[in-house]
Amino acid sequence: MVRRTGRRPGNPDTREAILSAARGAFAEKGFDGASIRAIAAGAGVDPALVHHYFGTKDKLFLATMNAPVDPTDVIAEAGAGERHEIGERFVRAFLGMWDGPRGSAAVALMRSVVGTEWTAKMFREFIITQILRRAVAGLDLDPAEADLRVTLAASHLAGLALARYVVKVEPLASVPSETLVAAIGPAVQRYLTEELPGVFAA
Amino acid sequence: MVRRTGRRPGNPDTREAILSAARGAFAEKGFDGASIRAIAAGAGVDPALVHHYFGTKDKLFLATMNAPVDPTDVIAEAGAGERHEIGERFVRAFLGMWDGPRGSAAVALMRSVVGTEWTAKMFREFIITQILRRAVAGLDLDPAEADLRVTLAASHLAGLALARYVVKVEPLASVPSETLVAAIGPAVQRYLTEELPGVFAA
Numbered sequence: 001m002v003r004r005t006g007r008r009p010g011n012p013d014t015r016e017a018i019l020s021a022a023r024g025a026f027a028e029k030g031f032d033g034a035s036i037r038a039i040a041a042g043a044g045v046d047p048a049l050v051h052h053y054f055g056t057k058d059k060l061f062l063a064t065m066n067a068p069v070d071p072t073d074v075i076a077e078a079g080a081g082e083r084h085e086i087g088e089r090f091v092r093a094f095l096g097m098w099d100g101p102r103g104s105a106a107v108a109l110m111r112s113v114v115g116t117e118w119t120a121k122m123f124r125e126f127i128i129t130q131i132l133r134r135a136v137a138g139l140d141l142d143p144a145e146a147d148l149r150v151t152l153a154a155s156h157l158a159g160l161a162l163a164r165y166v167v168k169v170e171p172l173a174s175v176p177s178e179t180l181v182a183a184i185g186p187a188v189q190r191y192l193t194e195e196l197p198g199v200f201a202a
Numbered sequence: 203m204v205r206r207t208g209r210r211p212g213n214p215d216t217r218e219a220i221l222s223a224a225r226g227a228f229a230e231k232g233f234d235g236a237s238i239r240a241i242a243a244g245a246g247v248d249p250a251l252v253h254h255y256f257g258t259k260d261k262l263f264l265a266t267m268n269a270p271v272d273p274t275d276v277i278a279e280a281g282a283g284e285r286h287e288i289g290e291r292f293v294r295a296f297l298g299m300w301d302g303p304r305g306s307a308a309v310a311l312m313r314s315v316v317g318t319e320w321t322a323k324m325f326r327e328f329i330i331t332q333i334l335r336r337a338v339a340g341l342d343l344d345p346a347e348a349d350l351r352v353t354l355a356a357s358h359l360a361g362l363a364l365a366r367y368v369v370k371v372e373p374l375a376s377v378p379s380e381t382l383v384a385a386i387g388p389a390v391q392r393y394l395t396e397e398l399p400g401v402f403a404a
Contacts, residue, residue: 110316111316111317113369114312114313114316114317114364114368114369115313115316115317120368120369120370123369123371124369124370124371124372127371128372147372147373148373148374148377148385151365151371151372151373151374152374152385152386154365154371155361155362155364155365155366155371155374156358156361156389157361158361158364158365159357159358159359159360159361159362159364160357160358160361162316162357162360162364163353163356163357163360164357166316166322167315167316167322167325167326168326169325169329169353169356169357170326170330170349170353171349171350171353172350172353172354172357175350178400179400179401181400182398182399182400182401183350183354183393183398183400183401184354186392187358187389187392190388190389191385196384197384198380198381198383198384198385199384199385
């Protein structure tokens with residue numbers, strides 16, 4: 001529900017009004033179609049105030065989803081070292097997020113994505129605009145293959161999080177993170193950078 | 203809510219009363235601790251009637267979860283051919299379940315497992331009693347390694363289902379099944395039967 005009464009900087013409701021307007025705009029028009037200007041108008045505030053509270057449209061979108069981390073950071077971290085270690089670094093960074101102070105927000109987001117079509121739709125936008133577009137550049141992937149490679153890797157990590165942190169299936173829920181890095185890192189590496197016969201033409 | 207009024211075979215409420223009593227018993231005492239006799243008493247029926255409606259305790263448990271398939275069948279199918287093709291066969295059988303007439307039941311079960319602690323608890327029992335115990339024998343796995351191997355493989359498949367059938371992330375949601383068999387089969391194979399350095403002592 002967007003409230004349109006006049007607001008001033010510092011009004012504690014302003015941030016929430018912007019978020020509410022942004023949720024509506026992103027859901028209705030998608031990430032690319034929603035403009036800061038329209039979101040500001042929906043919240044009854046000046047566009048400069050949206051930038052003041054949230055910075056970029058990317059950051060505003062992450063805030064509407066209560067995203068536990070900025071995927072840009074995770075991609076930059078995983079893409080920064082040796083190429084043959086991308087898989088292990090991704091698994092380690094991903095587990096670090098779930099084991100960190102924002103882990104409960106991640107659990108809440110996963111429950112919401114699975115439980116409600118609205119969040120699922122927002123999450124698809126999130127995957128496309130915040131993860132896939134960046135992965136091509138950040139991980140130096142072939143643009144023709146990047147989307148399937150990244151979603152294969154991401155779906156594996158999502159299943160790991162589902163089993164370990166949401167459903168808590170043993171022994172997966174209790175083994176040390178580095179055991180999972182050793183187990184799953186090579187699979188993620190293969191999805192991102194190795195030959196996949198039968199998936200892509202050689 | 204268990205209703206304890208007298209029932210006769212053929213009463214359309216009898217089946218539901220047994221299921222309701224079974225859900226309570228399995229949640230409270232676990233699969234091993236819940237007896238057909240106690241479930242029958244809870245439903246106010248003769249134990250023979252429980253067997254008449256549901257067969258074994260295994261089948262009754264699957265019915266309480268509205269399980270889309272009997273995992274015994276999937277494990278038997280995947281374990282039946284060449285050992286080096288277990289991964290591909292598992293992925294194929296798993297996708298076949300989601301693409302089949304029971305696919306919507308599978309989506310409903312996944313939403314429920316993620317959304318409610320009660321179902322999550324039941325699902326953990328399901329993994330332990332219906333999948334892990336059978337996998338050791340059906341797939342000829344080392345009992346000391348089987349639980350982690352099978353939960354790694356299962357978590358990967360769960361993530362695939364989450365992305366493809368529940369959240370519907372593209373391009374994963376639209377690629378042909380056999381593309382996914384080629385992509386994911388080798389990872390599942392590795393979890394089940396190959397060396398996993400850093401995970402198990404050599």
